[in-house]
Amino acid sequence: MSSGRVAGDQWPRRDFLRGGLGAAGIAAATPLLAACSGDGGDRGGDGQAADPQPADPPVATGERIVIVGAGAAALAAADELQIRGFHNVVLLEARDRVGGRIWTSSIGDGIPVELGATWMHGVRGNPISDIVESNRIATAETDYDNAVLYDHDGLPAESVDPALWGAYMALAYEMPEESLAGVFERFAATHGLSGDERRLWLHSLASMFSHEFGADISDLSIMSYDGPSTLRGGDVVFPGGYSQITDVLAAGRDIRLDHPVAGIDHSGPTAVVTTESGGAFEADRVVVTVPLGVLKADAISFSPALPPVMREAIAALDMGILNRTVLLFDEPFWDRDTEWIGYAGRQPGQWSETLNLYPYLGRPVLAMFNPGSFGAATEAYSDAELTSRAVEALRAMFEDVPDPVDAVSTRWGSDPWTRGSYSYLPVGVEFDTYRDMARPVGDRLFFAGEATHSRFPSTVHGALLSGRRAARQIAGLLR
Numbered sequence: 001m002s003s004g005r006v007a008g009d010q011w012p013r014r015d016f017l018r019g020g021l022g023a024a025g026i027a028a029a030t031p032l033l034a035a036c037s038g039d040g041g042d043r044g045g046d047g048q049a050a051d052p053q054p055a056d057p058p059v060a061t062g063e064r065i066v067i068v069g070a071g072a073a074a075l076a077a078a079d080e081l082q083i084r085g086f087h088n089v090v091l092l093e094a095r096d097r098v099g100g101r102i103w104t105s106s107i108g109d110g111i112p113v114e115l116g117a118t119w120m121h122g123v124r125g126n127p128i129s130d131i132v133e134s135n136r137i138a139t140a141e142t143d144y145d146n147a148v149l150y151d152h153d154g155l156p157a158e159s160v161d162p163a164l165w166g167a168y169m170a171l172a173y174e175m176p177e178e179s180l181a182g183v184f185e186r187f188a189a190t191h192g193l194s195g196d197e198r199r200l201w202l203h204s205l206a207s208m209f210s211h212e213f214g215a216d217i218s219d220l221s222i223m224s225y226d227g228p229s230t231l232r233g234g235d236v237v238f239p240g241g242y243s244q245i246t247d248v249l250a251a252g253r254d255i256r257l258d259h260p261v262a263g264i265d266h267s268g269p270t271a272v273v274t275t276e277s278g279g280a281f282e283a284d285r286v287v288v289t290v291p292l293g294v295l296k297a298d299a300i301s302f303s304p305a306l307p308p309v310m311r312e313a314i315a316a317l318d319m320g321i322l323n324r325t326v327l328l329f330d331e332p333f334w335d336r337d338t339e340w341i342g343y344a345g346r347q348p349g350q351w352s353e354t355l356n357l358y359p360y361l362g363r364p365v366l367a368m369f370n371p372g373s374f375g376a377a378t379e380a381y382s383d384a385e386l387t388s389r390a391v392e393a394l395r396a397m398f399e400d401v402p403d404p405v406d407a408v409s410t411r412w413g414s415d416p417w418t419r420g421s422y423s424y425l426p427v428g429v430e431f432d433t434y435r436d437m438a439r440p441v442g443d444r445l446f447f448a449g450e451a452t453h454s455r456f457p458s459t460v461h462g463a464l465l466s467g468r469r470a471a472r473q474i475a476g477l478l479r
Contacts, residue, residue, distance in 0.1 A: 046438070046454040046469065061478060065089045066273045066281050068261045068300070069289035071100020072117075072460050073448040075249035076127075076467030077287050084475040090281060091253055092273065094260035094417045098250045101291065101418060102460065104241030108328045108406045111363050112241040115324065115410050116421075117460050118355075118367075120238075122231025126461050127468075128245060137244050139236035140360045147340035150397040152199075157344045160204045164191070172222040179427045180209055181218040199348055206349035206371070207342060213424035213458060214320025216349075216372040224424060227431030229455045239360045242460075260417070263301040264288070266444040285444060287470045289463075292437075292451035293319040293419025306441060313436035316429045317451060319420025320458075321375040321413045325390045327404040329364040332356075334398060336364075343397055350374050351393035368393070379411040422458040423451035438466065443477055446470040 065086055067074045070093035078089050097103075103116035119142060120128050132139060151157035171190075172183045184205060188198060205217050213224060238244060259279065264286055265272045273281045290300065295314045305311070334341060334356060341354040350370065357365040368390050370378050378386060387407040395401045412421045425431060437452040448466040456462030 046435075046456075046465065061085055062088055063284040063474075063478075064270075064282065065285050065287065065474070066271070066283035067091045067287045067289060068264070068273065069093060069100060069449075070095075070098040070250065070253075070255050070257075071289060071449075072102060072246060072249075072463040073450070073452075073467035073470075074100070074287070074289040075246055075253065076464040077289065077448055077471045078253050078467075079249055080468040080471035081474065084471060086471075086474070089254065090283075091255045092259040092261055092275065092281065093255055093257050096257050098255060098257075099243050099246040100289075101412075101422070102242045102246050104238075104243035105408060107326055107365065107408055108363070111328065111361060111365060112239070113326045113357070113365060113367070113408070114237075114242055115326070115408065116412075117242050118237055119235045121235050121459055121461070122233050123236060124231055124233035126231050126233075127464050128461050131245055131248055135244070135248050138239055140239055142235045142237060143339055144235075146338055147342060148335070148338050149342035149344060152343075152345045152396060154397050154399075157200060157203075157342070160200055167191075169222075176222050177428060178221060179218050180205065180220050180222070180224075181216070183222075184217065199346070200344050202348035203342070203344040203352055206352055210349055210371040211322065211353055211369060214322040214371045214375065214421045215318070215424050215426075219318070219372070219426055220424065221427045223429075223431060224426070227425060227434070228457055228459075231456075231461070237360055245460075261290075261300055263303065264445065265303045266442065267304055271444045285446060285474050287446045287448055287467075287474075289448045289467065289470075291319070291418045291420065291449060292317055292423045294417065297419055299416070299419075302445075307439075309436050310439060310441070310447075313433045316426070316433050317423050317437070318426050319413075319418075320371065320422055320424045322369060322371045322421045323375040323378055323410045323412060324367050324369050325378075325386050325407060325409040326365060326367045327387070327390060327394075328406040329366075329402060329404050332358055332364040333401055334366075341366075341397070343393055345393065345396065347374075351390060354394075366394075376413045378409075379414045383407065383409055424458065438469065440473055446473055 063086060065081060065088065067077055067089065070091045074091055078091060081089050101116040104112050105115050107113050120126060123129050149157045149159065168187050171187050172180060175183050193201060209217050209220055213220065260276045261273055262276045263274045266286065271283045271286045273283060273286055294300065336358040339356050339359055341356060343352050345351065351368055353369045355367040357367060386409040387404065391401060391403065412418055434457050435454040438447060438454065440446045448470040450457050450459060450463040453462035453466040456465065
């Protein structure tokens, strides 16, 4: 996920919304936030964050369970099923690695860098915290206030007045069916914004919103933000890599790598899962955890077809893109203690957010982010072009920027096993659509993944909780 920060007073996103709006804004948000509360039954039961261990004794069963995928949701489902007495569980993963959109790679001489999920968003009550504590996994706090903003000419940029954010957000609440870009145009006309003021505002909007969900502000509305819940306690990163979490969950599992699933026939008394290589796995229950982008592309055929309510939900939600270029240098040419480097360039939202990894890794590494349509456009560039363009942006802010000694870039939109970074709620779509994604299909087919969690979509903990929910749904059938 992204930083969720703005130029000026760098408030975390949810605190900013509430702080900027004041009491009137909070009151206006109440009906929208109420939609986050989970419910039971076939709508998923997403009402709490940290799940207790099952109160009932484990089910003694030989049921065959196939889980499609080996990301956070799939691994959590397998873990929960084992706790509840299911031991005949196979995970089919298309990639040659586990983790899905949790992808810790390396740069230089083995320096761990995240190419996918980066933050644990909120440590209090977060199920990931239990894994961190029980396995003594090191974390480092992210300070979103520890930031600097440069203008296109390399000079310090003036911050957007935080007081005006309250006016912008209040207007957005008055226009819940309008895009955030449309709200801004009305806001800019009202306040007489032009030239550099508009550019700085558009930078801040991209920083605040586009980096949050990987989508342009023209594709988002205030409804995109008031639906999800958040956890308290601040955000942290993992200096040793986020993959430590999935490694813990994957230990001892029956995971078949390089097994992309092509079809699921759930028409009979048992389900049959077929792979692209022609393999077939018979199962009593199937848990589908592939990303929303894969479902939208119809990359897996379902027989019979999924119910209309789920097909409509898949069509309505969308996948954001947040790509990054990670650069390793010999020495820092930037302030090694400043965590966030903002760039209000002539093209707002392009190379506008850079995370300094030195405070976490003790090595001169920068991660430069590009969201939305520009993030998608960068996927057409070669690795060398991406590195060159990233360095060009840095040279607009700093003098004497050397060439990096190593670089790596992502292309999540082109990845056939994700087709995007994470889900978001487009303009005009109801937040309850996420709950429709969590409905089981009969008693054979179950769904998990961040796009199926009605409280914490677009997050790792939402994915993890959705996997546990699917496991509980299966266990509930046998009680």
